[in-house]
Amino acid sequence: MSMFSRSVAVVGFLLGLTSCCGSAVFAADWPHRTVRLIAPVPAGTAPDFSARLFAERLSRRWGQAVIVENRPGADGVLGVSAFLGADDDHMLLYAISAVVTVHPITNTKLPYDPVRELIPIAPTSDVVLAIAAPAKSPISSLGGLVQAALAQPGKLNWASSPGLPPFVVGGFFKTAKLDLALVSYREISPALQDLGEGRIDIYVGSLGVIMPQVHAGRARLLAIAGEARAPLAPDVPTVIEAGFPELRMDGVVGFFGKRGMPDAVRDRIAADVGAIANEPEIREKLAAVGQAARSGSAAEFAALLNEYHRRLTGLAKAIDYQASQ
Incomplete structure (x- = not known):
């Protein structure tokens, strides 16, 4: 290897190391300010209850306010659109699994591609x-x-x-x-x-x-x-x-981010959410309102959503479902 090639290789390694370390430092330091949690459901619904429960616990862990913003309408499409359209790395989506499992089947002209644009972070509960x-x-x-x-x-x-x-x-x-x-x-x-x-x-x-x-x-x-x-x-x-x-219906609810979210930030949030979901007090509070706490990694959440989507796609074919335009 020539001196020039070795130099290029070393520079590339250092840049990669810097990028990796920078991402890890950013994740460890995140959040730096108030986190907005978009819930595309009306206030008083089951997902809204769990959103506020987790927001309160995350505020304690992060030392920053976590505010739930209800953006209902159009079966959740308005809230998801608002989330994806905002340029804010301190905004998360808290939604039912239907936004990625049902909506792509029932609506052929969504203003976004939920499978590509939404990143599963962690589940929190199953709404019974x-x-x-x-x-x-x-x-x-x-x-x-x-x-x-x-x-x-x-x-x-x-x-x-x-x-x-x-x-x-x-x-x-x-x-x-x-x-x-x-x-x-x-x-x-x-x-x-x-x-x-x-x-x-x-x-x-x-x-x-x-x-x-x-x-x-x-x-x-x-x-x-x-x-x-x-x-x-x-x-x-x-x-x-x-x-x-x-x-049978599986009403899992959880946190989502946007495509491009750093893996380190996603995994940091998933770890904190999972720890909260495993707290006995949280499990009791969710059970009291007809929900079952669910914890899991980002990969496990993504796999669960894929499984649900495949099952519902099969249902759509079986009943010859005609999606709305």
Whole structure:
């Protein structure tokens, strides 16, 4: 090797070393100021609760304020767009998995590419989803729902939270040839009120927001839409136990960054989030509102999202789903 080549090699090595060390130092020193956490959901929802819970704990760890900003609208698209459009390395996205697992399937013209532009950082919890009917309704099980819908085509209606439920439950109704009208709401509170009053026949959403209606004697849980029964409602069967595994929904929530985020910063955030998710007090608080704490690395979170996306893509093909333009 010539003297010139050796010199070039040494300079390249030093530059790489400087870059590596600089990234590590930046990660260790991050954040330098207030961190804004964009939550593309309305206040009072299950993801909003966990966002604020983790924001408070991260503020303690980082010694900087972590502020949750709710940016609801268009099934989360407005919030994600605002996050990706901002030039701020102290802004993170806190969102349900649907932003990368469902939206690319249901909308062919998103203003961004969530798979390429969003970087999974760490999961925080699984939002337990449930299916409910008004307490005064004769429908008391998923089997009863199917029978009632077959006996009264076009007479029943339903509503849900955004994300997975409209896609998965809507797909089930289509496959089973059940004619139920979907009622859209801009906010969850009116939908829950209508459920309690019997104006909505079926509501699908997070267990935590449904439970107040159940405790008030205004709603009845038909099934838990996950793999395991929920501690908050241990007597309610899962959709799998009820014989309708196609209604299983995985509502994982977590932190995302933008493409180009330094790996060292991503991993630093993931480690802190994972430590918080493993705190017994955090697990208890999440369980009390119908969520299950989940910890994991960035790679594990990305693999989980890929798995969910593949399963939902298969569902879309099975029901011949036509994405909106």
